[in-house]
Amino acid sequence: xxxxxxxxVSKAFWIPSVHRETVREHLLGVFEPRxxxxxxxxxGVSFDVRRGEGLGIMGRNGSGKSTLLKIVSGVxxxxxxxxxxxxxxTPVLELGVGxxxxxxxxxxxxxxxxxxxxxxxxIRASLDEILVFAxxxxxxxxxxxxxxxxxxxxxxxxxxxKAVREVLVLDEIFAVGDAGFKARCxxxxxxxxxxGHTAIIVSHDPRIIATFCERALLLDGGRVMVEGTAxxxxxxxxxxxxxxxxxxxSATSPS
Amino acid sequence: xTDGALRARLIPAGLVWTLVRTDFKARYHGTIGGFVWALLxxxxxxxxxxxxxxxxFASNPTYKLNLIVGLFLWDFFAxxxxxxxxxxxxxxxxxxxxxxxxxxxxxxSISNAVITLAVFSVVIAIFLVGASHPPTPAALxxxxxxxxxxxxxxxxFSLGASxxxxxxxxxxxxxxxxxxxxFFIAPIIYPLGILPERFHFYLxxxxxxxxIEFSRAALVAGVMPxxxxxxxxxxxxxxxxxxxxxxxxxxxxxxxxxx
Numbered sequence: 001x002x003x004x005x006x007x008x009v010s011k012a013f014w015i016p017s018v019h020r021e022t023v024r025e026h027l028l029g030v031f032e033p034r035x036x037x038x039x040x041x042x043x044g045v046s047f048d049v050r051r052g053e054g055l056g057i058m059g060r061n062g063s064g065k066s067t068l069l070k071i072v073s074g075v076x077x078x079x080x081x082x083x084x085x086x087x088x089x090t091p092v093l094e095l096g097v098g099x100x101x102x103x104x105x106x107x108x109x110x111x112x113x114x115x116x117x118x119x120x121x122x123i124r125a126s127l128d129e130i131l132v133f134a135x136x137x138x139x140x141x142x143x144x145x146x147x148x149x150x151x152x153x154x155x156x157x158x159x160x161x162k163a164v165r166e167v168l169v170l171d172e173i174f175a176v177g178d179a180g181f182k183a184r185c186x187x188x189x190x191x192x193x194x195x196g197h198t199a200i201i202v203s204h205d206p207r208i209i210a211t212f213c214e215r216a217l218l219l220d221g222g223r224v225m226v227e228g229t230a231x232x233x234x235x236x237x238x239x240x241x242x243x244x245x246x247x248x249x250s251a252t253s254p255s
Numbered sequence: 256x257t258d259g260a261l262r263a264r265l266i267p268a269g270l271v272w273t274l275v276r277t278d279f280k281a282r283y284h285g286t287i288g289g290f291v292w293a294l295l296x297x298x299x300x301x302x303x304x305x306x307x308x309x310x311x312f313a314s315n316p317t318y319k320l321n322l323i324v325g326l327f328l329w330d331f332f333a334x335x336x337x338x339x340x341x342x343x344x345x346x347x348x349x350x351x352x353x354x355x356x357x358x359x360x361x362x363x364s365i366s367n368a369v370i371t372l373a374v375f376s377v378v379i380a381i382f383l384v385g386a387s388h389p390p391t392p393a394a395l396x397x398x399x400x401x402x403x404x405x406x407x408x409x410x411x412f413s414l415g416a417s418x419x420x421x422x423x424x425x426x427x428x429x430x431x432x433x434x435x436x437x438f439f440i441a442p443i444i445y446p447l448g449i450l451p452e453r454f455h456f457y458l459x460x461x462x463x464x465x466x467i468e469f470s471r472a473a474l475v476a477g478v479m480p481x482x483x484x485x486x487x488x489x490x491x492x493x494x495x496x497x498x499x500x501x502x503x504x505x506x507x508x509x510x511x512x513x514x
Contacts, residue, residue: 074354
């Protein structure tokens with residue numbers, strides 16, 4: 001049975017020729033109409049995610065991967081199409097940004113953990129485990145504004161891996177921390193999958209997709225170009241990049 | 256739908272508590288001392304205004320009590336609306352990362368103003384008892400109802416303004432100007448009676464005015480406002496709340512795109 005069904009989802013952003021963000025700018029520019037350029041980020045994307053599977057999403061920068069994850073996670077609304085979810089989703093998007101810099105690690109874990117759906121009891125019970133996983137026990141009472149971006153991201157993974165409900169949505173997984181931390185993340189990911197959790201992973205790394213997913217999509221220009229086994233899609237992605245690289249080389253090389 | 260999906264759609268009490276707690280800690284650096292500073296602001300204003308204006312209104316024996324009631328309610332209105340207005344932007348890091356109902360972020364943002372109002376209510380009661388005006392249970396109940404009406408007004412404003420602020424980033428500055436004028440439009444430092452009666456209606460259009468005037472009537476003068484007055488206040492509160500909810504419902508689904 002499909003846990004998530006994405007049906008003909010489209011999303012566009014309107015990019016104005018001039019950004020106006022204040023009442024003053026809008027009033028001053030009332031007689032200077034702006035032009036808007038339509039940026040079609042997703043165009044009729046359809047796929048489904050079955051219980052217990054790992055689905056990879058690949059594509060070049062600007063292909064719509066992150067927007068698609070935000071729509072699947074319920075952060076953005078699609079312009080057209082429909083997303084049906086029959087399971088709780090734990091999104092891990094843009095790690096290291098989703099924290100309050102004025103609070104210490106413990107308070108941020110409580111905040112993010114409860115936003116991700118954990119009860120306070122569950123968070124308190126696993127607080128030490130989260131800090132150990134992130135290797136931040138010594139800095140538990142340090143405000144996050146004093147953390148490096150790597151430390152914040154490690155904390156993000158540690159909370160997310162603890163807060164997983166049924167579906168884990170990961171943007172650029174395993175791109176954080178040193179080799180030891182990456183190995184711990186990969187172990188924890190395998191553990192979650194063996195427990196039956198479903199995962200959606202966005203990555204530029206063919207090895208990640210081929211290793212941690214069974215199935216994958218290749219997005220280009222907001223459309224699904226290829227859907228198939230993770231290995232096939234990873235190979236297609238590499239072929240696409242190679243082709244694009246050749247085109248750039250031939251366009252820039254002197255004749 | 257699985258149990259997990261159902262659970263994810265509920266608003267856990269833990270989330271509300273954590274949002275309130277973290278807001279308090281971030282604002283006051285997690286100390287009671289920080290919170291005392293927040294209390295000192297209207298208290299110092301009260302002392303200064305009382306020092307200056309009690310000479311002007313020396314003939315009014317209840318001027319000081321009316322001033323403290325007005326100032327504390329105004330402080331709640333001003334602080335609550337300012338926090339509410341910027342709430343979605345300030346918590347944008349949650350809005351863009353997780354599926355959290357945006358209205359929870361807005362409503363919990365006024366929690367600090369509510370805590371301050373609760374403390375001030377005790378201070379007001381102490382002042383009233385000290386001035387030989389102990390409030391009756393009926394007066395306290397009426398004051399509680401007026402505070403609820405004020406909360407509905409603040410929440411309504413916050414819901415509407417918070418989504419508009421994401422599109423118009425200088426709304427907080429506009430609101431500061433409105434609040435500055437509003438402080439003098441509401442009869443806080445002067446008794447409403449010094450103005451010609453034909454202006455009273457216009458002053459009552461400004462939402463804090465009926466709350467302040469009715470609270471003074473119940474707590475200080477010991478006189479209950481008329482049923483018509485109560486209906487006006489209830490209508491005012493419901494209108495503000497509904498207007499805010501409508502704007503919020505229209506604009507909040509795409510709020511994350513504007514953070």
